[in-house]
Amino acid sequence: MLARGETIIQLMEKLAPKHYAVPDDRIGLQVGSLRKEVKRVLVALDVTRAVAEEAAELGAELIIAHHAPLYRPLKHLQTDTPEGALMASLLRNDIAVYVAHTNLDTAEGGMNDWMAEALGLEGRGVLEEVHTDKLFKLAVFVPETHQDAVRSAMFGAGAGWIGNYSHCSFNVEGKGTFLPREGTNPYLGQQGKLETASEVRIETVVPSSVHRAVIQAMLKAHPYEEVAYDLYPMDLKGRSFGLGRVGTLPEPESLDAFAERVKAAFDVPFVRVVGDGSRQVRKVAVLGGSGSRYIRHAKFAGADVLVTGDIDYHTAHDADAMGLMIVDPGHNAEKIMKPKTAEWLQERLREKGYATEAIASRFDTEPFKLR
Incomplete structure:
Protein backbone atom coordinates (compact mmCIF):
# COMPACT_ATOMS: atom_id res chain seq x y z
CA MET A 1 0.00 0.00 0.00
CA THR A 102 12.63 27.17 9.71
CA ASN A 103 10.01 24.80 11.13
CA LEU A 104 12.54 21.98 10.61
CA ASP A 105 15.30 24.20 12.05
CA THR A 106 13.22 24.87 15.15
CA ALA A 107 11.83 21.38 15.73
CA GLU A 108 13.10 19.16 18.51
CA GLY A 109 14.98 16.37 16.79
CA GLY A 110 15.29 18.53 13.67
CA MET A 111 18.04 20.42 11.87
CA ASN A 112 19.74 22.22 14.75
CA ASP A 113 19.58 19.19 17.04
CA TRP A 114 21.14 17.08 14.29
CA MET A 115 23.94 19.61 13.92
CA ALA A 116 24.49 19.81 17.68
CA GLU A 117 24.58 16.02 17.93
CA ALA A 118 27.09 15.81 15.08
CA LEU A 119 29.38 18.13 17.07
CA GLY A 120 28.95 16.08 20.24
CA LEU A 121 27.36 18.89 22.25
CA GLU A 122 25.91 18.09 25.67
CA GLY A 123 23.29 19.88 27.78
CA ARG A 124 21.74 21.66 24.81
CA GLY A 125 19.44 24.68 24.99
CA VAL A 126 17.81 26.98 22.43
CA LEU A 127 19.78 29.93 21.02
CA GLU A 128 16.75 32.08 20.08
CA GLU A 129 13.21 31.27 21.13
CA VAL A 130 10.68 31.22 18.28
CA HIS A 131 7.68 29.40 19.72
CA THR A 132 6.44 28.51 23.20
CA ASP A 133 3.91 25.74 23.62
CA LYS A 134 1.02 27.18 25.61
CA LEU A 135 -0.26 25.00 28.43
CA PHE A 136 -3.84 24.03 29.23
CA LYS A 137 -5.36 22.24 32.19
CA LEU A 138 -7.72 19.45 31.21
CA ALA A 139 -10.18 18.22 33.84
CA VAL A 140 -12.47 15.31 33.08
CA PHE A 141 -14.99 13.37 35.17
CA VAL A 142 -14.67 9.59 34.78
CA PRO A 143 -16.37 6.63 36.47
CA GLU A 144 -13.97 4.92 38.87
CA THR A 145 -13.94 1.78 36.74
CA HIS A 146 -12.43 3.61 33.74
CA GLN A 147 -10.02 6.07 35.36
CA ASP A 148 -6.88 4.08 34.49
CA ALA A 149 -7.91 3.65 30.85
CA VAL A 150 -8.73 7.34 30.39
CA ARG A 151 -5.50 8.49 32.09
CA SER A 152 -3.44 6.12 29.96
CA ALA A 153 -5.12 7.35 26.78
CA MET A 154 -4.43 11.01 27.63
CA PHE A 155 -0.82 10.32 28.62
CA GLY A 156 -0.29 8.31 25.45
CA ALA A 157 -1.47 11.28 23.37
CA GLY A 158 1.01 13.68 25.01
CA ALA A 159 -0.67 14.96 28.19
CA GLY A 160 0.82 14.95 31.66
CA TRP A 161 4.29 16.39 31.10
CA ILE A 162 5.74 18.86 33.62
CA GLY A 163 9.39 19.47 32.77
CA ASN A 164 11.06 16.05 32.57
CA TYR A 165 8.29 14.41 34.60
CA SER A 166 5.67 12.46 32.68
CA HIS A 167 2.30 10.92 33.63
CA CYS A 168 1.48 13.84 35.94
CA SER A 169 -2.12 14.11 37.10
CA PHE A 170 -4.25 15.00 40.14
CA ASN A 171 -7.24 12.84 41.01
CA VAL A 172 -10.18 13.53 43.31
CA GLU A 173 -12.96 11.08 44.10
CA GLY A 174 -16.54 12.31 44.30
CA LYS A 175 -20.15 11.76 43.34
CA GLY A 176 -21.57 12.75 39.98
CA THR A 177 -25.27 13.13 39.22
CA PHE A 178 -27.17 13.03 35.96
CA LEU A 179 -30.63 12.28 34.63
CA PRO A 180 -30.75 10.55 31.25
CA ARG A 181 -33.51 12.06 29.08
CA GLU A 182 -35.48 10.59 26.20
CA GLY A 183 -33.29 9.51 23.29
CA THR A 184 -30.21 8.81 25.42
CA ASN A 185 -28.36 5.53 25.76
CA PRO A 186 -26.59 5.91 29.11
CA TYR A 187 -23.62 3.78 30.13
CA LEU A 188 -24.92 4.00 33.73
CA GLY A 189 -28.50 4.43 34.92
CA GLN A 190 -31.84 4.49 33.16
CA GLN A 191 -33.84 7.02 31.16
CA GLY A 192 -35.96 9.27 33.36
CA LYS A 193 -34.23 8.25 36.59
CA LEU A 194 -31.74 10.43 38.50
CA GLU A 195 -28.43 8.59 38.78
CA THR A 196 -25.61 9.07 41.28
CA ALA A 197 -22.23 7.63 40.23
CA SER A 198 -18.85 7.27 41.92
CA GLU A 199 -16.51 9.27 39.70
CA VAL A 200 -12.98 10.61 39.65
CA ARG A 201 -12.05 14.11 38.54
CA ILE A 202 -8.77 13.74 36.63
CA GLU A 203 -6.70 16.89 36.06
CA THR A 204 -3.65 16.95 33.85
CA VAL A 205 -1.50 19.42 31.89
CA VAL A 206 -1.89 19.51 28.10
CA PRO A 207 0.38 21.42 25.65
CA SER A 208 -1.49 23.34 22.96
CA SER A 209 0.34 21.43 20.23
CA VAL A 210 -1.36 18.15 21.20
CA HIS A 211 -4.54 19.24 22.95
CA ARG A 212 -6.85 18.11 20.13
CA ALA A 213 -5.21 14.68 20.03
CA VAL A 214 -5.45 14.38 23.82
CA ILE A 215 -9.15 15.26 23.84
CA GLN A 216 -9.87 12.79 21.04
CA ALA A 217 -8.00 10.04 22.91
CA MET A 218 -9.84 10.87 26.13
CA LEU A 219 -13.25 10.79 24.45
CA LYS A 220 -12.46 7.48 22.76
CA ALA A 221 -11.44 5.84 26.05
CA HIS A 222 -14.32 7.33 28.05
CA PRO A 223 -17.43 5.12 28.43
CA TYR A 224 -19.98 7.93 28.71
CA GLU A 225 -22.21 8.99 25.83
CA GLU A 226 -21.75 12.64 26.85
CA VAL A 227 -18.45 13.45 28.53
CA ALA A 228 -18.13 16.30 31.03
CA TYR A 229 -14.73 17.97 30.80
CA ASP A 230 -13.11 21.41 31.09
CA LEU A 231 -10.15 22.84 29.19
CA TYR A 232 -8.72 26.17 30.31
CA PRO A 233 -5.46 28.06 29.73
CA MET A 234 -2.67 28.27 32.29
CA ASP A 235 -0.25 31.10 33.02
CA LEU A 236 2.66 28.66 33.31
CA LYS A 237 5.06 28.68 30.39
CA GLY A 238 5.37 25.52 28.34
CA ARG A 239 8.30 24.14 26.40
CA SER A 240 10.22 26.58 24.24
CA PHE A 241 11.27 25.86 20.67
CA GLY A 242 13.68 27.97 18.71
CA LEU A 243 16.50 28.45 16.26
CA GLY A 244 20.00 27.29 17.03
CA ARG A 245 21.35 25.28 19.93
CA VAL A 246 23.86 26.00 22.70
CA GLY A 247 25.75 23.22 24.45
CA THR A 248 29.12 22.14 25.75
CA LEU A 249 31.84 19.86 24.48
CA PRO A 250 32.74 16.87 26.68
CA GLU A 251 36.23 18.35 27.09
CA PRO A 252 37.74 21.73 26.12
CA GLU A 253 39.79 21.81 22.95
CA SER A 254 41.61 24.41 20.88
CA LEU A 255 39.83 26.37 18.19
CA ASP A 256 42.07 24.70 15.58
CA ALA A 257 41.07 21.25 16.83
CA PHE A 258 37.42 22.27 16.98
CA ALA A 259 37.55 23.51 13.37
CA GLU A 260 38.67 20.02 12.33
CA ARG A 261 35.77 18.59 14.33
CA VAL A 262 33.34 20.82 12.38
CA LYS A 263 34.82 19.78 9.02
CA ALA A 264 34.41 16.11 9.88
CA ALA A 265 30.92 16.51 11.40
CA PHE A 266 29.47 18.23 8.34
CA ASP A 267 31.61 16.59 5.66
CA VAL A 268 32.94 19.88 4.28
CA PRO A 269 36.40 20.37 2.71
CA PHE A 270 37.10 23.65 4.49
CA VAL A 271 35.81 26.08 7.09
CA ARG A 272 36.40 29.78 7.68
CA VAL A 273 37.59 30.62 11.18
CA VAL A 274 37.54 33.82 13.23
CA GLY A 275 39.74 33.84 16.33
CA ASP A 276 43.08 32.64 17.68
CA GLY A 277 43.52 28.96 16.85
CA SER A 278 45.10 28.24 20.24
CA ARG A 279 42.15 29.59 22.27
CA GLN A 280 40.12 27.01 24.16
CA VAL A 281 36.58 26.09 23.14
CA ARG A 282 34.09 24.56 25.58
CA LYS A 283 30.67 26.17 25.12
CA VAL A 284 29.37 26.10 21.55
CA ALA A 285 26.45 27.75 19.75
CA VAL A 286 25.38 26.20 16.44
CA LEU A 287 22.84 27.47 13.93
CA GLY A 288 22.16 26.00 10.52
CA GLY A 289 22.03 28.34 7.55
CA SER A 290 22.91 32.03 7.61
CA GLY A 291 23.76 33.10 11.16
CA SER A 292 25.30 36.54 10.84
CA ARG A 293 22.60 38.21 12.91
CA TYR A 294 23.00 35.73 15.78
CA ILE A 295 26.48 36.62 17.01
CA ARG A 296 25.08 38.66 19.92
CA HIS A 297 22.69 35.84 20.82
CA ALA A 298 25.66 33.48 20.97
CA LYS A 299 27.73 35.88 23.05
CA PHE A 300 24.83 36.52 25.45
CA ALA A 301 24.40 32.74 25.83
CA GLY A 302 28.04 32.52 26.97
CA ALA A 303 29.25 30.62 23.91
CA ASP A 304 32.97 30.61 23.14
CA VAL A 305 32.32 29.93 19.47
CA LEU A 306 29.44 30.15 16.99
CA VAL A 307 29.17 27.54 14.24
CA THR A 308 27.09 28.88 11.36
CA GLY A 309 27.18 29.74 7.67
CA ASP A 310 27.38 32.84 5.51
CA ILE A 311 29.31 35.07 7.92
CA ASP A 312 30.11 38.34 6.16
CA TYR A 313 33.28 40.41 6.52
CA HIS A 314 31.93 43.08 8.84
CA THR A 315 30.13 40.58 11.07
CA ALA A 316 33.38 38.66 11.41
CA HIS A 317 35.08 41.84 12.63
CA ASP A 318 32.25 42.46 15.10
CA ALA A 319 32.49 38.93 16.48
CA ASP A 320 36.27 39.18 16.82
CA ALA A 321 35.95 42.50 18.67
CA MET A 322 33.51 41.02 21.19
CA GLY A 323 35.70 37.97 21.77
CA LEU A 324 33.40 35.48 20.03
CA MET A 325 35.11 32.88 17.87
CA ILE A 326 33.45 31.78 14.62
CA VAL A 327 33.65 28.59 12.58
CA ASP A 328 31.80 28.92 9.27
CA PRO A 329 31.32 25.58 7.44
CA GLY A 330 29.06 27.23 4.85
CA HIS A 331 25.32 27.10 4.32
CA ASN A 332 25.65 23.68 2.71
CA ALA A 333 26.44 22.13 6.11
CA GLU A 334 22.67 21.79 6.36
Whole structure:
Protein backbone atom coordinates (compact mmCIF):
# COMPACT_ATOMS: atom_id res chain seq x y z
CA MET A 1 0.00 0.00 0.00
CA LEU A 2 1.35 3.39 -1.03
CA ALA A 3 0.91 6.53 1.04
CA ARG A 4 -0.85 9.50 -0.47
CA GLY A 5 0.95 12.83 -0.57
CA GLU A 6 -1.32 14.35 2.10
CA THR A 7 -0.52 11.46 4.45
CA ILE A 8 3.23 11.86 3.96
CA ILE A 9 3.03 15.56 4.79
CA GLN A 10 0.91 14.85 7.86
CA LEU A 11 3.73 12.60 9.06
CA MET A 12 6.35 15.19 8.15
CA GLU A 13 4.52 17.85 10.11
CA LYS A 14 4.72 15.71 13.23
CA LEU A 15 8.47 16.27 13.03
CA ALA A 16 8.31 19.89 11.85
CA PRO A 17 4.90 21.49 12.58
CA LYS A 18 4.21 24.47 10.33
CA HIS A 19 3.53 26.80 13.28
CA TYR A 20 7.18 26.42 14.34
CA ALA A 21 8.29 28.45 11.31
CA VAL A 22 9.29 32.09 11.65
CA PRO A 23 6.78 34.61 10.24
CA ASP A 24 6.68 34.95 6.44
CA ASP A 25 8.91 31.94 5.83
CA ARG A 26 8.14 30.19 2.52
CA ILE A 27 7.14 26.74 3.72
CA GLY A 28 4.56 24.16 2.72
CA LEU A 29 3.50 22.91 -0.71
CA GLN A 30 5.06 25.08 -3.43
CA VAL A 31 4.69 23.05 -6.62
CA GLY A 32 2.21 20.43 -7.79
CA SER A 33 -0.39 18.44 -5.89
CA LEU A 34 -0.38 16.12 -2.88
CA ARG A 35 -3.61 14.42 -3.95
CA LYS A 36 -1.98 11.31 -5.34
CA GLU A 37 -0.26 8.12 -4.27
CA VAL A 38 3.48 8.44 -3.86
CA LYS A 39 5.89 5.61 -4.56
CA ARG A 40 9.06 7.53 -3.69
CA VAL A 41 9.87 10.71 -1.77
CA LEU A 42 13.17 12.44 -2.49
CA VAL A 43 14.61 14.51 0.39
CA ALA A 44 16.83 17.38 -0.79
CA LEU A 45 18.50 20.45 0.66
CA ASP A 46 17.93 22.52 -2.51
CA VAL A 47 15.72 21.96 -5.55
CA THR A 48 18.03 22.40 -8.54
CA ARG A 49 17.69 21.13 -12.12
CA ALA A 50 19.94 18.20 -11.20
CA VAL A 51 17.75 17.33 -8.20
CA ALA A 52 14.58 17.60 -10.32
CA GLU A 53 16.13 15.27 -12.90
CA GLU A 54 17.19 12.88 -10.13
CA ALA A 55 13.61 12.79 -8.85
CA ALA A 56 12.31 12.06 -12.35
CA GLU A 57 14.84 9.25 -12.87
CA LEU A 58 13.89 7.68 -9.53
CA GLY A 59 10.20 7.96 -10.26
CA ALA A 60 9.72 10.16 -7.20
CA GLU A 61 6.40 11.97 -7.17
CA LEU A 62 7.33 14.22 -4.24
CA ILE A 63 10.38 16.22 -3.16
CA ILE A 64 10.67 17.35 0.45
CA ALA A 65 13.18 20.20 0.46
CA HIS A 66 14.70 22.44 3.10
CA HIS A 67 15.22 25.48 0.88
CA ALA A 68 12.30 26.87 -1.07
CA PRO A 69 12.68 26.91 -4.87
CA LEU A 70 10.11 29.74 -4.88
CA TYR A 71 11.65 32.12 -2.38
CA ARG A 72 11.95 35.44 -4.19
CA PRO A 73 8.78 36.69 -5.91
CA LEU A 74 8.52 35.72 -9.57
CA LYS A 75 7.26 38.39 -11.98
CA HIS A 76 6.83 35.86 -14.77
CA LEU A 77 7.24 32.16 -15.50
CA GLN A 78 9.15 31.93 -18.75
CA THR A 79 10.46 28.47 -19.51
CA ASP A 80 13.63 29.79 -21.17
CA THR A 81 14.88 31.18 -17.81
CA PRO A 82 16.55 28.96 -15.15
CA GLU A 83 13.65 29.40 -12.73
CA GLY A 84 11.02 28.77 -15.38
CA ALA A 85 12.83 25.74 -16.77
CA LEU A 86 13.01 24.21 -13.28
CA MET A 87 9.29 24.74 -12.68
CA ALA A 88 8.49 23.35 -16.14
CA SER A 89 10.54 20.23 -15.46
CA LEU A 90 8.79 19.62 -12.12
CA LEU A 91 5.31 20.13 -13.58
CA ARG A 92 6.05 18.10 -16.71
CA ASN A 93 7.06 15.13 -14.56
CA ASP A 94 4.21 15.68 -12.06
CA ILE A 95 6.66 16.13 -9.16
CA ALA A 96 5.33 18.04 -6.15
CA VAL A 97 7.65 20.10 -3.94
CA TYR A 98 7.01 20.59 -0.23
CA VAL A 99 9.27 22.85 1.85
CA ALA A 100 10.15 22.45 5.55
CA HIS A 101 12.54 25.28 6.40
CA THR A 102 12.63 27.17 9.71
CA ASN A 103 10.01 24.80 11.13
CA LEU A 104 12.54 21.98 10.61
CA ASP A 105 15.30 24.20 12.05
CA THR A 106 13.22 24.87 15.15
CA ALA A 107 11.83 21.38 15.73
CA GLU A 108 13.10 19.16 18.51
CA GLY A 109 14.98 16.37 16.79
CA GLY A 110 15.29 18.53 13.67
CA MET A 111 18.04 20.42 11.87
CA ASN A 112 19.74 22.22 14.75
CA ASP A 113 19.58 19.19 17.04
CA TRP A 114 21.14 17.08 14.29
CA MET A 115 23.94 19.61 13.92
CA ALA A 116 24.49 19.81 17.68
CA GLU A 117 24.58 16.02 17.93
CA ALA A 118 27.09 15.81 15.08
CA LEU A 119 29.38 18.13 17.07
CA GLY A 120 28.95 16.08 20.24
CA LEU A 121 27.36 18.89 22.25
CA GLU A 122 25.91 18.09 25.67
CA GLY A 123 23.29 19.88 27.78
CA ARG A 124 21.74 21.66 24.81
CA GLY A 125 19.44 24.68 24.99
CA VAL A 126 17.81 26.98 22.43
CA LEU A 127 19.78 29.93 21.02
CA GLU A 128 16.75 32.08 20.08
CA GLU A 129 13.21 31.27 21.13
CA VAL A 130 10.68 31.22 18.28
CA HIS A 131 7.68 29.40 19.72
CA THR A 132 6.44 28.51 23.20
CA ASP A 133 3.91 25.74 23.62
CA LYS A 134 1.02 27.18 25.61
CA LEU A 135 -0.26 25.00 28.43
CA PHE A 136 -3.84 24.03 29.23
CA LYS A 137 -5.36 22.24 32.19
CA LEU A 138 -7.72 19.45 31.21
CA ALA A 139 -10.18 18.22 33.84
CA VAL A 140 -12.47 15.31 33.08
CA PHE A 141 -14.99 13.37 35.17
CA VAL A 142 -14.67 9.59 34.78
CA PRO A 143 -16.37 6.63 36.47
CA GLU A 144 -13.97 4.92 38.87
CA THR A 145 -13.94 1.78 36.74
CA HIS A 146 -12.43 3.61 33.74
CA GLN A 147 -10.02 6.07 35.36
CA ASP A 148 -6.88 4.08 34.49
CA ALA A 149 -7.91 3.65 30.85
CA VAL A 150 -8.73 7.34 30.39
CA ARG A 151 -5.50 8.49 32.09
CA SER A 152 -3.44 6.12 29.96
CA ALA A 153 -5.12 7.35 26.78
CA MET A 154 -4.43 11.01 27.63
CA PHE A 155 -0.82 10.32 28.62
CA GLY A 156 -0.29 8.31 25.45
CA ALA A 157 -1.47 11.28 23.37
CA GLY A 158 1.01 13.68 25.01
CA ALA A 159 -0.67 14.96 28.19
CA GLY A 160 0.82 14.95 31.66
CA TRP A 161 4.29 16.39 31.10
CA ILE A 162 5.74 18.86 33.62
CA GLY A 163 9.39 19.47 32.77
CA ASN A 164 11.06 16.05 32.57
CA TYR A 165 8.29 14.41 34.60
CA SER A 166 5.67 12.46 32.68
CA HIS A 167 2.30 10.92 33.63
CA CYS A 168 1.48 13.84 35.94
CA SER A 169 -2.12 14.11 37.10
CA PHE A 170 -4.25 15.00 40.14
CA ASN A 171 -7.24 12.84 41.01
CA VAL A 172 -10.18 13.53 43.31
CA GLU A 173 -12.96 11.08 44.10
CA GLY A 174 -16.54 12.31 44.30
CA LYS A 175 -20.15 11.76 43.34
CA GLY A 176 -21.57 12.75 39.98
CA THR A 177 -25.27 13.13 39.22
CA PHE A 178 -27.17 13.03 35.96
CA LEU A 179 -30.63 12.28 34.63
CA PRO A 180 -30.75 10.55 31.25
CA ARG A 181 -33.51 12.06 29.08
CA GLU A 182 -35.48 10.59 26.20
CA GLY A 183 -33.29 9.51 23.29
CA THR A 184 -30.21 8.81 25.42
CA ASN A 185 -28.36 5.53 25.76
CA PRO A 186 -26.59 5.91 29.11
CA TYR A 187 -23.62 3.78 30.13
CA LEU A 188 -24.92 4.00 33.73
CA GLY A 189 -28.50 4.43 34.92
CA GLN A 190 -31.84 4.49 33.16
CA GLN A 191 -33.84 7.02 31.16
CA GLY A 192 -35.96 9.27 33.36
CA LYS A 193 -34.23 8.25 36.59
CA LEU A 194 -31.74 10.43 38.50
CA GLU A 195 -28.43 8.59 38.78
CA THR A 196 -25.61 9.07 41.28
CA ALA A 197 -22.23 7.63 40.23
CA SER A 198 -18.85 7.27 41.92
CA GLU A 199 -16.51 9.27 39.70
CA VAL A 200 -12.98 10.61 39.65
CA ARG A 201 -12.05 14.11 38.54
CA ILE A 202 -8.77 13.74 36.63
CA GLU A 203 -6.70 16.89 36.06
CA THR A 204 -3.65 16.95 33.85
CA VAL A 205 -1.50 19.42 31.89
CA VAL A 206 -1.89 19.51 28.10
CA PRO A 207 0.38 21.42 25.65
CA SER A 208 -1.49 23.34 22.96
CA SER A 209 0.34 21.43 20.23
CA VAL A 210 -1.36 18.15 21.20
CA HIS A 211 -4.54 19.24 22.95
CA ARG A 212 -6.85 18.11 20.13
CA ALA A 213 -5.21 14.68 20.03
CA VAL A 214 -5.45 14.38 23.82
CA ILE A 215 -9.15 15.26 23.84
CA GLN A 216 -9.87 12.79 21.04
CA ALA A 217 -8.00 10.04 22.91
CA MET A 218 -9.84 10.87 26.13
CA LEU A 219 -13.25 10.79 24.45
CA LYS A 220 -12.46 7.48 22.76
CA ALA A 221 -11.44 5.84 26.05
CA HIS A 222 -14.32 7.33 28.05
CA PRO A 223 -17.43 5.12 28.43
CA TYR A 224 -19.98 7.93 28.71
CA GLU A 225 -22.21 8.99 25.83
CA GLU A 226 -21.75 12.64 26.85
CA VAL A 227 -18.45 13.45 28.53
CA ALA A 228 -18.13 16.30 31.03
CA TYR A 229 -14.73 17.97 30.80
CA ASP A 230 -13.11 21.41 31.09
CA LEU A 231 -10.15 22.84 29.19
CA TYR A 232 -8.72 26.17 30.31
CA PRO A 233 -5.46 28.06 29.73
CA MET A 234 -2.67 28.27 32.29
CA ASP A 235 -0.25 31.10 33.02
CA LEU A 236 2.66 28.66 33.31
CA LYS A 237 5.06 28.68 30.39
CA GLY A 238 5.37 25.52 28.34
CA ARG A 239 8.30 24.14 26.40
CA SER A 240 10.22 26.58 24.24
CA PHE A 241 11.27 25.86 20.67
CA GLY A 242 13.68 27.97 18.71
CA LEU A 243 16.50 28.45 16.26
CA GLY A 244 20.00 27.29 17.03
CA ARG A 245 21.35 25.28 19.93
CA VAL A 246 23.86 26.00 22.70
CA GLY A 247 25.75 23.22 24.45
CA THR A 248 29.12 22.14 25.75
CA LEU A 249 31.84 19.86 24.48
CA PRO A 250 32.74 16.87 26.68
CA GLU A 251 36.23 18.35 27.09
CA PRO A 252 37.74 21.73 26.12
CA GLU A 253 39.79 21.81 22.95
CA SER A 254 41.61 24.41 20.88
CA LEU A 255 39.83 26.37 18.19
CA ASP A 256 42.07 24.70 15.58
CA ALA A 257 41.07 21.25 16.83
CA PHE A 258 37.42 22.27 16.98
CA ALA A 259 37.55 23.51 13.37
CA GLU A 260 38.67 20.02 12.33
CA ARG A 261 35.77 18.59 14.33
CA VAL A 262 33.34 20.82 12.38
CA LYS A 263 34.82 19.78 9.02
CA ALA A 264 34.41 16.11 9.88
CA ALA A 265 30.92 16.51 11.40
CA PHE A 266 29.47 18.23 8.34
CA ASP A 267 31.61 16.59 5.66
CA VAL A 268 32.94 19.88 4.28
CA PRO A 269 36.40 20.37 2.71
CA PHE A 270 37.10 23.65 4.49
CA VAL A 271 35.81 26.08 7.09
CA ARG A 272 36.40 29.78 7.68
CA VAL A 273 37.59 30.62 11.18
CA VAL A 274 37.54 33.82 13.23
CA GLY A 275 39.74 33.84 16.33
CA ASP A 276 43.08 32.64 17.68
CA GLY A 277 43.52 28.96 16.85
CA SER A 278 45.10 28.24 20.24
CA ARG A 279 42.15 29.59 22.27
CA GLN A 280 40.12 27.01 24.16
CA VAL A 281 36.58 26.09 23.14
CA ARG A 282 34.09 24.56 25.58
CA LYS A 283 30.67 26.17 25.12
CA VAL A 284 29.37 26.10 21.55
CA ALA A 285 26.45 27.75 19.75
CA VAL A 286 25.38 26.20 16.44
CA LEU A 287 22.84 27.47 13.93
CA GLY A 288 22.16 26.00 10.52
CA GLY A 289 22.03 28.34 7.55
CA SER A 290 22.91 32.03 7.61
CA GLY A 291 23.76 33.10 11.16
CA SER A 292 25.30 36.54 10.84
CA ARG A 293 22.60 38.21 12.91
CA TYR A 294 23.00 35.73 15.78
CA ILE A 295 26.48 36.62 17.01
CA ARG A 296 25.08 38.66 19.92
CA HIS A 297 22.69 35.84 20.82
CA ALA A 298 25.66 33.48 20.97
CA LYS A 299 27.73 35.88 23.05
CA PHE A 300 24.83 36.52 25.45
CA ALA A 301 24.40 32.74 25.83
CA GLY A 302 28.04 32.52 26.97
CA ALA A 303 29.25 30.62 23.91
CA ASP A 304 32.97 30.61 23.14
CA VAL A 305 32.32 29.93 19.47
CA LEU A 306 29.44 30.15 16.99
CA VAL A 307 29.17 27.54 14.24
CA THR A 308 27.09 28.88 11.36
CA GLY A 309 27.18 29.74 7.67
CA ASP A 310 27.38 32.84 5.51
CA ILE A 311 29.31 35.07 7.92
CA ASP A 312 30.11 38.34 6.16
CA TYR A 313 33.28 40.41 6.52
CA HIS A 314 31.93 43.08 8.84
CA THR A 315 30.13 40.58 11.07
CA ALA A 316 33.38 38.66 11.41
CA HIS A 317 35.08 41.84 12.63
CA ASP A 318 32.25 42.46 15.10
CA ALA A 319 32.49 38.93 16.48
CA ASP A 320 36.27 39.18 16.82
CA ALA A 321 35.95 42.50 18.67
CA MET A 322 33.51 41.02 21.19
CA GLY A 323 35.70 37.97 21.77
CA LEU A 324 33.40 35.48 20.03
CA MET A 325 35.11 32.88 17.87
CA ILE A 326 33.45 31.78 14.62
CA VAL A 327 33.65 28.59 12.58
CA ASP A 328 31.80 28.92 9.27
CA PRO A 329 31.32 25.58 7.44
CA GLY A 330 29.06 27.23 4.85
CA HIS A 331 25.32 27.10 4.32
CA ASN A 332 25.65 23.68 2.71
CA ALA A 333 26.44 22.13 6.11
CA GLU A 334 22.67 21.79 6.36
CA LYS A 335 22.90 18.83 3.96
CA ILE A 336 22.91 16.78 7.15
CA MET A 337 19.12 17.02 6.92
CA LYS A 338 18.91 14.80 3.83
CA PRO A 339 19.75 11.41 5.34
CA LYS A 340 18.29 12.35 8.73
CA THR A 341 14.92 13.41 7.34
CA ALA A 342 14.73 10.47 4.93
CA GLU A 343 15.51 8.02 7.74
CA TRP A 344 12.95 9.60 10.09
CA LEU A 345 10.24 9.63 7.43
CA GLN A 346 11.00 6.07 6.29
CA GLU A 347 10.56 4.81 9.86
CA ARG A 348 7.19 6.56 10.20
CA LEU A 349 5.99 5.19 6.85
CA ARG A 350 7.07 1.68 7.79
CA GLU A 351 5.30 1.93 11.15
CA LYS A 352 2.08 2.82 9.31
CA GLY A 353 2.48 -0.11 6.91
CA TYR A 354 3.17 1.94 3.77
CA ALA A 355 5.47 0.73 0.99
CA THR A 356 6.43 4.29 0.00
CA GLU A 357 10.21 4.88 -0.01
CA ALA A 358 11.97 7.96 1.39
CA ILE A 359 15.33 8.55 -0.28
CA ALA A 360 18.06 11.13 0.40
CA SER A 361 19.21 13.02 -2.69
CA ARG A 362 22.69 12.02 -3.78
CA PHE A 363 23.51 15.45 -5.22
CA ASP A 364 25.71 17.87 -3.29
CA THR A 365 24.29 21.29 -4.11
CA GLU A 366 27.24 23.28 -2.73
CA PRO A 367 27.85 26.00 -5.36
CA PHE A 368 31.30 27.05 -4.08
CA LYS A 369 34.60 25.39 -4.96
CA LEU A 370 37.91 25.98 -3.19
CA ARG A 371 40.85 26.74 -5.45
